[in-house]
Amino acid sequence: MNNTIRVGVVNADADITAGRKLVLESTGRITLVLDEQKPEDLLDKFENYLIDVLLVDQRLRGMSGVELCERLTKIKIEQGVETRLLVTAAFGSPRLTFDALVAGANAVVTQDQGPKALIETLVSLNSRKQQQNFEELKKLVSNLDIDAKEDPVVQVLLESFDEFEKKLFAEIVSGNSIASVSAANEVAGYRIRKIMQRAMDQLKLATLEQLQLRLIQSGEDLGKN
Amino acid sequence: MIKWFLQREWLSVSVVGTAAIIVFVSIDFLFQGPLAIGPAALIASSLFFSRRWPYVGTALVAAGTIWQLNSVAAPLVSGAASALSLLLVAAFASSFWRQVAVIVTNILGILVVWQSTFGASPVLREFGISLTGENATWLTFLLGSTAVVSVNSLSWILGRFLITRDTYVGTPLDRAVITHTQAKLSLDVATAKERLSIVSDLTDLLIQRISAVVSLAEGAKFASKRDPESAIRSLDRIESSAQSAQSELRKLYDLLQKGADLSAAPPNIEDLGLLMVLMRELGYNAKISVDGEPFAINEGAQLCVYRIVFEALENVKKNSVIGADVTVDFYWTAEGLQVLVKDNGIEAARRTKTSTVEDLASYTVEDDVDALVKPITGATLNAIKERASLYEGNIEVTKVPGVGFTLSAMFPHLKAVAGE
Structure with missing residues (x-):
């Protein structure tokens, strides 16, 4: 099995991309398979490239990185593309992190965090590890003073679960892995995956972070069973 | 009212002076008898002169009040004319005469109160008030003096307020100055906004260039371990990117300097x-x-x-x-x-x-x-x-x-x- 991570970069600046390429390819595990400067060109090619992680710079021509993530997420949901989206920026802020995660990005790395952080996050994303836990996301929402707002779609979803399903759903949303929830509750993993898939389809979401933020914003208390 | 005094100088003082003489002198004659006519007429006639010759108006108020103190020995209703006279002096006279008038009128007013409380004035007795002790007399004097000074001061302030309001507030000069200042400020704000927008764009470019330099430097550092040749190639790009950043920085500097010149554009x-x-x-x-x-x-x-x-x-x-x-x-x-x-x-x-x-x-x-x-x-x-x-x-x-x-x-x- 080939361990190479296939990476794409969309960045308006060729020099920044060149620098990133040197950093990433120096690891020997990462290959840059797609390099685009224009977001429109990337949207055309996105579903055809088997990219593991796509680095989306926040500063692009014609749209922001967050806007591009929104459009890519739609493609991901419609076409079942599993590419992980990593937003990069010169400077970070809680608002950027929030907006990027809501738009469907899996993580945000800023230049001041250094190249090591970029490589580590990229490798981590490739192995499907979640970058922010539920409590961190709650804190992020709280720091941004975003008020909870009733979300009827979330309410309908939660009402469609029986008590046991709701318990499994709550454990996954709070950051536990499917394997650990499956073992703890003596339930088959496919059943948990099915519950989560149902939730993602109903809410039209692509990432667990999106689901977590949606639940936090809805103010729903999943409770602890 | 002030406009009337400004536009119809003699008509206004004639009307006010005549009305004051008829009303005040008649009332004082009715209440105090024929002895009050002289002082009351002098005080009321000050209104004829306070507008044009404040020193004459103030002198008439002083003469009438001193005459009153020596003959009538009771406060006159015409005293109100001295407050009106003070109002006119405050509105139209020079700073020196305004000060003289307010001091003289207050001193004379206090003297009248002194005579009414400590003197042989029958005015309080006529109202059934009897000052039995020294404390009551002093208290009445102090209260009376305070009232007189307050009324005179209010007249003076009203005079200043009316003339100031009429001369400056809402006048063509005032409006011209405000319009001019507003237009100048609007232009300054528009220029500053425009400049800020350019600064924002240039800063954006600058960040991009510096980010590129940092990114290339990081890349060169990582790549040099595997391929030293690539590090040299990266240095070329870093140099070019840094020069580009410097060029953007220069533009920003020029713009800010130009901004400083613009904001302090000297008059010519x-x-x-x-x-x-x-x-x-x-x-x-x-x-x-x-x-x-x-x-x-x-x-x-x-x-x-x-x-x-x-x-x-x-x-x-x-x-x-x-x-x-x-x-x-x-x-x-x-x-x-x-x-x-x-x-x-x-x-x-x-x-x-x-x-x-x-x-x-x-x-x-x-x-x-x-x-x-x-x-x-x-x-x-x-x-x-x-x-x-x-x-x-x-x-x-x-x-x-x-x-x-x-x-x-x-x-x-x-x-x-x-x-x-």
Whole structure:
């Protein structure tokens, strides 16, 4: 099995991309398979490239990185593309992190965090590890003073679960892995995956972070069973 | 009401004075008897004069009140006319007479209260009030005095308020100044906004360039371990990216410097026209004339000339009465410029005090000697002399006996020194 991570970069600046390429390819595990400067060109090619992680710079021509993530997420949901989206920026802020995660990005790395952080996050994303836990996301929402707002779609979803399903759903949303929830509750993993898939389809979401933020914003208390 | 006094000077004082005499004298005659007619008439008649001759109005109030103290020995209703007189003095008189009037009226008012409480005045007894002890008498005196001073002060303040409101608030001058300031501020804000937008764009580009430099440097560092050749190639790109960043930084610097110049755009000779309009609005007969063919001079020299004229006009405002003539004359020669700022402040001041033509034209030998031997000095004068010397110019200020002051600024080589 080939361990190479296939990476794409969309960045308006060729020099920044060149620098990133040197950093990433120096690891020997990462290959840059797609390099685009224009977001429109990337949207055309996105579903055809088997990219593991796509680095989306926040500063692009014609749209922001967050806007591009929104459009890519739609493609991901419609076409079942599993590419992980990593937003990069010169400077970070809680608002950027929030907006990027809501738009469907899996993580945000800023230049001041250094190249090591970029490589580590990229490798981590490739192995499907979640970058922010539920409590961190709650804190992020709280720091941004975003008020909870009733979300009827979330309410309908939660009402469609029986008590046991709701318990499994709550454990996954709070950051536990499917394997650990499956073992703890003596339930088959496919059943948990099915519950989560149902939730993602109903809410039209692509990432667990999106689901977590949606639940936090809805103010729903999943409770602890 | 103040407008009426301003526009119909004699009619207004005649109506108010006559009404005051009829009403106040009649009331005082009815309540105090024939002895009150004289003092009451004197106090009320002060209203005829307070508008034009405040010293006469104040003197009549004083004479009437002293007469009242000696003959009637009780407060008169005509005392209200002294408060009205004070209102007119406060509105129309000079600062000195305003102060004299308020002091005199208050002192006389307190004397009347003193006589009514400590004297043999029957007025309190007529109202069934009997001051039995010394404390009660002092207390009544203090309360009465406070009331008198309060009423007089209110009249004085009302007079000042009315004239200030009428002269300044909402007048064409006031509106012109506000409009001018507003227009200037709007332009400044628009310029600043525009500049800020450009700064924002340039900063964005700058961040991009610096990010590229950092990214390439990081890449070179990582790649050098595996392929030293690639590090050298990266250095070339870093150099080029850094140069690009420097170029953006230079643009930003230029823009900010330009911004500083724009925000402090110095006034020039053309702006003197506005200054003359302002002088006319303030009540001076200001005129500006240009003789000869003007030539272009640089901003610094224009500011210098503007500053000299500005300071000369400030001096006129400080030392000359309203109505004085001020002229600013520019004489352009082939190589230089002479600016003369003349006023007739002394003559105008004398005109307000004298009535005969002979008095107006006369001035003393001392005036003549002073004009010849007394040098005119001052910090402002020294400052503008220093400014003028930068452009090889010199400043002379002379006093014209019986007329006013003349400031002469000579720049014989202005074209060579500051021509454009």
